[in-house]
Amino acid sequence: MKKIALLLCLSIAFMSCESDDDNNPPDNVSVEFTFTHNWDGDNITNADFDQIQYTNENGEQQSISKLVYLISDITFTDSDGNSFDAGDYNLVDVRSNSNLDFTPDIQIPPGDYTVSFTFGFDDEDNESGIYLDLNSADGGWNVPEGLGGGYHYMRLEGMFIDNTSAEVGYQYHVIRANDNSTNPITLQDTSFEVNLGTISVGTTSTNVEVQMNVAEWFKNPNTWDLNVLNSVLMPNFAAQILMFENGSNGVFDLGVVTTVD
């Protein structure tokens, strides 16, 4: 990897000094991803936060006040089965517009690939405390050791109108499913792979839009009742499994792919 980086930099160095008009195969390129968010098709931007304007599948009105989530291991697989993966991760914060664009730290030959990523961290990556930037983000993106440690996958928070008409907070916090009533603690990897399908990577630039439909977290296959499940969901093994099922069923979609050759 380091050698590749060196070669790449050297090639940039040469290009910036000399004019290049050779006929070598096209250079390897990087691919940019843009994360967009909607509620059943209505775009979610900063102005939409903290407004009780969404009705979820179960019928409660709710707002979103925080939507921060982690994706990792964006993987490109070519038709010969070779896969390319920088092994890096990205923490998207929708309200503050941070990291909505992300370019994995890898250059690949232009061409067609099936593209996938992991929502959250799989067990191999989900090791307590080892990512200093995540420890520093948001006051600490960590999961308490008592719940198996590692990192949050998502913090989705807001208010909803409950069945007594009171406005109540909810914390839809997605982490690795854990049951600490057993000894030792029972852990189940509830990160999941999102397959975006086939994408053609151009010789000049490629941008891939990844869409999250937030309503889907409350919808399919499990209709989510915030009156019952609004709080203290991190230590709730069953709730984490429901989140996993909903998350891996149509929350993410491939959006617009923009390729420049």
Added chain:
Amino acid sequence: MRFGLLIGVLFFTMVSCFNDTDDNGGYTGTPVTLEVPQIFEQNILPPVIPEDNPLTEEGIALGKKLFFDPILSADNTQACADCHRPENAFTDPRRFSFGIDGSIGTRNSMPLFNLAWNYNERFFWDGRALSLEEQIFDPVRNPIEMANTWPNAESSLQANNEYPQLFEEAFGTSTIDSTMVTKAIAQFLRTLVSANSKFDRYLLGQEELTPSELNGLDVFMDEARGDCFHCHGNPNNPLWTDNIFHNNGMDETITDLGLGGFSGDPREFGLFKSGSLRNLAYTAPYMHDGRFATLDEVIDHYSEGLVFSETIDPLMKNVAEGGAHLTEEDKADLKAFLLSLSDPSFINNPDFQE
């Protein structure tokens, strides 16, 4: 490492492509590298030191002298340290501080430590200062604090028989301006590092916690009880604050608009910066308006005193019942844990005394 390589190669590129004219005219004193405590080094990102204000021995020494010197105030009676006292982890034990003319503010002073690790660089309870240097412009000209004007402060310093020489040593010029004053003080403030509490030593394997402190940590980290960690850090984020703004359920009617007063955004009315839980043993009273005189009152607030208002943070649970209703034992243990985050070596550090 890869990044270093890239920089190196880019540098090489620049050198090979351009004739480099050395226009590094800026004088710098003796460079100082901020010593990063092991517990920070192992867990969190490096401190933020602005490129245009690197730490130097001369700058830090000058900043310290200015911090303790009433010369910056209109009538030579008040220093920064009057409202930011070393023995109180650099805050003021009075609920509201008095300005030079006895006028009283509406906010409690703030403790000053680990400021270089405030990655968002939002300072004051309401985040209205966007860098430490910018923050320091405020108290000098604030009518209810030092009530001076910057031109006046500059000429007092210029007329002093020591300062022109000290500015010369720190910044390469004896013509004093406000920017250099704020830079020097910011350098000193960035050296105020606190990372040697009992809990830090516990994390480093150097000291044991009592069963009560350990249970307090569990309460702190338990979503069903304290759930403090979603805003106030955790053992992997030993700053013990997120440096983010929230409404933690203190008032039904919001009078001080906090972050919203500065941003104008009604969704941010009544939001204040989460305070760090380090050094609570020295920083009473608590909250932006110093309303709680003791830690017990703070814990009671989160346990049964929460009230609803429009912008309350969704993390505040069971608001209709006032909170999680901790048991007396959990409350006592939570308090014991919180106190294990205090660092006596910080308030006694001779480098930080006048």
